[in-house]
C-alpha cells in the first residue's frame with residue numbers, strides 16, 4: 001500500500017502534494033472513507049481541522065452530550081472483528097465514550113498516518129484541463145487529487161447568536177460545538193444560556209446541577225421526550241453482540257436506519273383509550289420510538305399531529321410544577337415531531353429547581369443586547385459569570401459554504417445552491433465532477449453512521465467500477481439531477497415539518513440570507529433510497545456520466 005503520509009511529507013512547503021483522493025474531515029464519514037479508499041489502493045490524504053479524529057464527537061464536549069440513537073446501532077459495521085471487540089457501556093453513549101470508540105477505530109486501522117490534523121481546507125477548485133481538484137489549506141499548503149470527498153458533516157458549521165454586543169461580555173462564553181477540552185466548572189457561578197434546541201436540552205439539566213444559578217433564554221420551545229438511558233451489563237452486551245447481524249439487517253429495512261418502525265395504523269382510526277395507552281408505552285420506552293415508532297400519519301396529518309402534540313403537552317404539564325413555566329415550555333408554533341425531537345434526561349424537571357429560571361425572549365423579555373456583565377432584555381440586565389451560546393448550526397449546506405468550492409467553469413458551489421442544492425442522490429453535485437459527498441444535501445439521513453455506511457459503500461463501489469473501466473472522471477447527468485431534485489423537493493414539501501423554520505429546512509437567522517426554507521434532505525422512505533442506489537449500482541452506474 002502506498003504510504004501517502006510519506007508522499008505528503010516529501011512535498012516541501014509551497015510544493016504541491018499529489019494524491020489520488022483527498023477527504024475533507026476525519027469524523028465518522030471521513031474515517032470510514034479513508035479505510036475504504038485505502039483498500040482500493042488509492043493514495044489518500046484526509047484534512048481535518050481538529051487536532052484529532054472524531055468530528056462531531058471531537059468538538060461537542062459539552063456536559064450532557066450523548067447519542068439519542070441506540071449505541072449498539074451507531075458503531076461501524078464494516079468490521080466484524082471491531083464489532084466483537086467493542087463494548088458499549090450505555091444504551092445511549094455519552095460523548096467521552098463515543099470519542100474513545102472513534103479513537104479505538106483510528107488506532108485499530110492505523111488511520112492517523114493518512115490524516116493531517118489542524119488542517120482546515122479553505123478552497124477546492126476543479127481543474128478541468130487536468131481533471132483534478134486543487135485544494136488549499138488555511139496555512140497556505142496546497143494539495144491536488146483526482147477525487148475529492150466531502151465528509152464535513154451536516155452540523156459542523158456552528159453559529160453564534162447575531163445579538164448586538166456579543167463580543168463585549170467580559171466573562172467566559174462558550175458554544176457547545178467548541179467546548180474546552182478540560183471540563184468547565186460551573187460551581188458557584190451565575191450562568192446564562194441562550195437556546196433550547198437538542199444541545200441545550202441535554203446540557204441544561206447537567207449545568208443546573210452545578211451552577212449557583214442558571215438562566216435559560218428561550219426564543220421558541222421545542223418538543224422533547226424522555227431518553228430513558230441506562231447502563232449495559234456485560235451479559236446484555238454479549239447478547240447484543242450475538243444479534244448484531246440481525247439488528248443491523250433490521251435497521252436497513254426501516255425508513256431512517258433506526259430500530260424503530262412506524263405503526264401502520266392511522267392515529268384517528270384508533271380508539272382514544274387505545275391510542276393513549278400506546279402513547280404511554282412509547283413515552284416510557286427508550287429512544288426515538290415516540291417519534292419514529294408512532295402512528296404512521298403523525299407527521300403528515302394535521303389532526304393526527306395535533307392529537308400527539310396534546311399528549312406530549314399533557315406530559316410536560318405533569319412534569320413541570322409551575323403551570324406558567326410549563327405553558328412556556330410547550331411549543332405553540334409547531335407540532336410534535338415537525339422539528340427534530342430532542343431526547344432528554346430530566347430536562348423538564350430542571351425547571352422545578354430553585355436555581356433555574358426560564359426567560360421567554362419571544363414574548364416577555366426580548367433580548368436587546370449582550371453587555372460586558374451579561375444579557376440585557378427589554379426589562380432588565382441579567383448579570384452572569386459565564387455565558388453559553390447553545391444557538392445551533394448553519395445546517396447541512398453551512399459547512400459547504402465555508403469552503404470556496406468551485407467546479408466547472410469556475411462555478412461556485414455556494415452560488416449554484418443559492419436556491420436549492422442540485423445533486424444526484426445527494427452524492428454528486430451538478431457541475432462538480434469527481435466531488436463525492438458523504439451525507440451531502442438531498443441524501444437520505446437518519447441514524448448517521450448507518451447512513452454514512454451506505455453512502456461510503458456506494459461511493460467505494462462507484463470508484464471500483466471506475467478503476468475497472470479506466471474512467472477518471474465522473475459527473476452527473478442533467479436529467480438525473482432534475483429528476484432527483486424534483487423527487488426530494490416534492491417529498492420534503494409534503495411534510496408538516498416544511499411549514500416550520502428549523503436548521504433542517506436551512507433557516508438560521510444568525511446567518512445572513514438564511515431566512516428562506518429549502519428542502520435539504522431526502523425525506524422519502526430510506527428503504528426506497530437504498531433500493532434506488534442498489535439498482536443504480538447493479539445496473540452499472542448508467543445514471544452517471546463517465547470519461
Ligand code: NA7
Pocket residue numbers: 155161162163194195196197198199200217218219220340361390391392393503510
Ligand atoms: P438548534 O436545534 O438549531 O437550536 C438552537 C437554539 O438556539 C434554538 O432554540 C434557537 O431558537 C436558539 N437561538 C438561536 N439563535 C438565537 C438567538 N439569536 N436568540 C435566541 N435564541 C436563539 O441547535 P442545537 O445545537 O440545539 O441542535 C442541533 C442538532 O444537533 C440537533 O437537532 C441534533 O440533531 C444534534 P429558535 O428555535 O430558532 O427560536
